[in-house]
Amino acid sequence: MxxxxxxxxxxxxxxxxxxxxxxxxxxxxxxxxxxTWAVEPYEIVTNSGVSEKTLSKNALRAIFGMRLHTWPDGSPIHVFVLPDEAPLHIAFSKEKLNVFPYQLRAAWDRLVFSGTGQAPETVASPEEMLAKVGSTPGAIGYLTRSRMDGSVNVLHVK
Amino acid sequence: MFYTSSNHIRRCLTREVIRLVVVSAVLSNCVAYAQKLPIPQNLPNNLQIHGFASQSWLKSTDNNNVFGKSSSDSGSFDFRELGLNASMRPKPNLQFSAQMLSRTAGKGSPGNIRLDYGFIDYAFLSEENSKMGIRLGRMKNPLGFYNDTRDVPFTRPSILLPQSIYFDRVRKVAIAADGVHLYGEYRFDHGVLSFQGGPVRPLVRGAEAEVALLGQGVPGHLDPDISYIGRISYELDEGRLRFAFSGTDLNINYDPASGDPLRAGSIRFTPLIFSAQYNAERWSFTSEYALRHFEYKNFGIAALNQDFFGESYYLQGVYRITPEWEAIARYDVLYTDSNDRSGKKWAAATGGDPHRRYAKDITVGLRWNVTPEFMLRAEYHRVHGTGWLSTLDNPNSGDLSPNWNLFSILGSYRF
The missing domain is CATH 1.20.5 (Single alpha-helices involved in coiled-coils or other helix-helix interfaces)
Known part of the structure; x- marks a missing residue:
């Protein structure tokens, strides 16, 4: 060489x-x-009128996937979420539902623009989340523990 | 030749980018203003209203036109999609939905406002792990991953869907149909199995379907016959892995005009589509394969009475660089007749150009989510073959070049 x-x-x-x-x-x-940045401890919350205290992971995914519309007693479910880019929404999607926010958005878009379902209601802030879940019968959402009060119940995943 | 066309592209591109930036600045101001308006929440009966508006610009080389005169010096703005939908859920198991759509896309879609879908959905069974229901009216055809929402840019992976499977030149036949769908889903611990489908009447009236299925200058008209459509899908881990198998048995009859050289023939189109997708945090990989069986019978002209299988597939990768930026690459292949992939047999029999019978499209693109409601996209296609080019936009087949490029920009707003 x-x-x-x-x-x-x-x-x-x-x-x-x-x-x-x-x-x-x-x-x-x-x-x-x-x-992702670590968020404060948070819980899945429901309106205080909802009698369910625990829910299977399957049911939780179906509720936030907008495919399960009623509580076991037949009353309607109202889903509230924070914007896609909110750190709490990202943490909740990944940790509790095992999905990425873009997948939820894609699934909701498929429902909304084919007419086969509806989108959840997006709230702008944790304050609004507390106000909406606390005042809407059948509501479900998520909140950091420091933001919670007596108007909402904690829901545990089995 | 190539240099002049690429110079044209560059000049036009600069102009269009400036135009799009100005338009988007104006639009995002409007969006910011709209967000300050009190948007009604908690409407009665869970009424929801959503919509979208998009405008594209396309510039292609040679004489190959996609949606209007895209090969002209100034390109084509003839691709516009506007949609408005409303849904009502007066009871948890009852939903009414309808969407109005205006689509301008070259000569095939003049932009008239029409009912895209409109139906009643009643779920007669709804339990923690299962659901079953019925839909009545005009439903989007459940075909592949994208057909149900193909006109909504936010739900597409690119400005143009892979044309080998989501033909834009025969979209009316594929897009929606009037009839009854049965649907259901079962939720397992690690996945969801779902299905939807039923008997329908396809939408085949209009020049677009006639030219695409029978060629130009046919004096008679197409009539829909009873057809079947359905999709079964399985989603593992809430969509980490998605699989779908969809198909239709589409039946269309030909109604000849008086003195028509054609007889009252029939067309049977039975495409089967296999779809798979993997979704990770930053990557999504998608592939779909379609086997399309065409049967033309009793037209009284030997050249038209055909029986052949078309084949299509694409491989697509999407990478989310940040939540705002997304890149895509795709390889998309179409063979009109899988026994004549080069189109030579067809060319020998009909005198046409062999490249009308296939297309291989390499696409790269970028998506920028300026805000959650406003998106900009740019993409480039390098195509070999003209198999999916619309005859209406390209009336003289002899003008077409087998190797061509397409560049496109799209701006889209949704709410």
């Missing part, structure tokens, strides 16, 4: 290692960007 060839090989090797380093850096950045 001539010196020229060796030099070429070394340059290629350096280029490859640069490429690998850049890819690692990019992936690392993406990982950091992908991490």
């Amino acid at each position: 001539s010196t020229g060839q060796i030099k070429k090989l070394v340059t290629i090797k350096i280029k490859i290692s640069h490429l690998i380093a850049s890819i690692c850096l990019l992936l690392g950045l993406l990982f950091v960007a992908g991490k």
Whole structure:
């Protein structure tokens, strides 16, 4: 092997290692960007008139997927959510429903724009969430513990 | 030739980008203003009203036109989608829904306002893990992953849906039908199994369907016959993995005019679509495969009486860079006749151009969610073949080039 060839090989090797380093850096950045900020402890809440205290994960997913419309006693369910980009909505979707917010939005859009279902009502803030869930019969939503009061019940997932 | 067309594209692009930025700035001001207005909540009977409006600009090379004169110097603005829907749920198991749609998309869709869907939905069984019901009226056809909401840009992965399966030149036949659907779902611990379907009457009146199915200048008209449609889907882990199998048995009769060279023939179209999707936090992979069986019978002309299978598939990857930015890449393939993939046999028999019988489309695109209600999109298609180009927008097949490019921008607002 001539010196020229060796030099070429070394340059290629350096280029490859640069490429690998850049890819690692990019992936690392993406990982950091992908991490969600931890939110305060929160609970699934219902209107104080709802008698259910526990619910299966299946039923919870079906309710927030807008496919289950009634409580076991036959009364209508009203679903309230925060905007898609709200940290509490992201945490609730991932941890309690095991879905990403974009999937929920896609599922609701499919229902709304094919006429086969309806969208949940979006509230702008935790204050509005408390006011709406506290005053709407059959309502379900989620709140951080520090925002809760006696107008809502905590619902546990079995 | 290539350089002049790419220069054209560049010049037009700059102009259009400026125009879109101005339009979007005005629109987002309107949106901000609208959000300050008291939007009525808690309407009676759970009434919900939603809608969307979108405008696209398309620029293609050579003489290949997509939605209007897109190959002209200034491109085409002839692609506009407006929709308004209302739904009412007076009781938890009863819903009324209707949507009005105006779609402008080249010569096939002149933008007239029409009923997109309108039906009554009654769930006669609803339990914690299962549901069953019936729908009566005009329903969207449950085909593949995207057909039900294909005119809503926010629900599509790209400006143009993969044309091998979601043909825009025969969309009326595919989009909706009048009839009865039975639907149901069962929720397992790790997934949801659902189905919907039933007997329907397809929407086949109008030049678009006639030209697409029989060619230009046919004096008679198409009449719908009883048809069947259905989809079964299984969603694992609330949509982490989605599978669907859908199909239709579409029956259309030909009603000849007086002195018509064609007889009272019939067309039977039975496409089967297999769909699969994987959704991770940042990635979504989607693939659909369709086998489309066409049977033309009793037209009295040997060239028209045909029986063949078409084949289509696409592979698509979407990457969510941030919640606001999304990138897409797709490879989409169409063979009009799977026994004549190069179109040579057809060309020898009819004297047509073989590239009218296939299309291979590589698409890359970007989506920018400016606000949750307003979105901008840009995409580029490199296409080999002209199989899905509309005859209405491209009346002279001889003008078409087998290798062509398409660039498009779309702005869309929803509420």
